[in-house]
Amino acid sequence: MPAISNAKDTGPDDGRGRDETDERRRPDLADVEARLRKARGEEKPQQTVPPAARSMAYRLGSDIIAGLLAGAILGWGLDKVLATSPWLLIVCLLLGFAGGVANAIRQLQDWNRKSGGPSGDG
Numbered sequence: 721m722p723a724i725s726n727a728k729d730t731g732p733d734d735g736r737g738r739d740e741t742d743e744r745r746r747p748d749l750a751d752v753e754a755r756l757r758k759a760r761g762e763e764k765p766q767q768t769v770p771p772a773a774r775s776m777a778y779r780l781g782s783d784i785i786a787g788l789l790a791g792a793i794l795g796w797g798l799d800k801v802l803a804t805s806p807w808l809l810i811v812c813l814l815l816g817f818a819g820g821v822a823n824a825i826r827q828l829q830d831w832n833r834k835s836g837g838p839s840g841d842g
Contacts, residue, residue, distance in 0.1 A: 772836065776831055784820035791816020 795812025799805040 776827070779829060780824040783823040784817070786814040787818075787820020787823065788813065789816070791819070 729740040741742040763838065791814070794816070795809035798812065802808065
């Protein structure tokens with residue numbers, strides 16, 4: 721007696737137990753999530769960072785790092801020459817960090833002035 725199957729024949733078998741048409745029909749997970757959000761009314765607008773703000777962030781970070789590196793190199797060199805290890809390294813690191821932060825604040829104030837933001841003068 722032949723076996724009765726409720727399975728629907730969907731196309732040629734690829735030999736691995738899966739139908740090759742299943743791969744073509746399977747929707748992308750991101751596509752399904754996007755369609756669900758749209759159906760629920762949860763469509764999120766794409767928020768991108770303007771290139772000017774991104775470049776300013778990189779510049780501020782590099783200002784602080786440059787101050788730290790300059791302080792470290794200067795402090796290490798002075799410690800070697802004056803045999804005061806590690807005191808001048810620590811002092812110059814702190815001064816380099818303070819200089820980097822001061823540079824970053826100066827750049828932010830300049831950027832704020834150019835973009836027409838609040839003046840902060842009081």
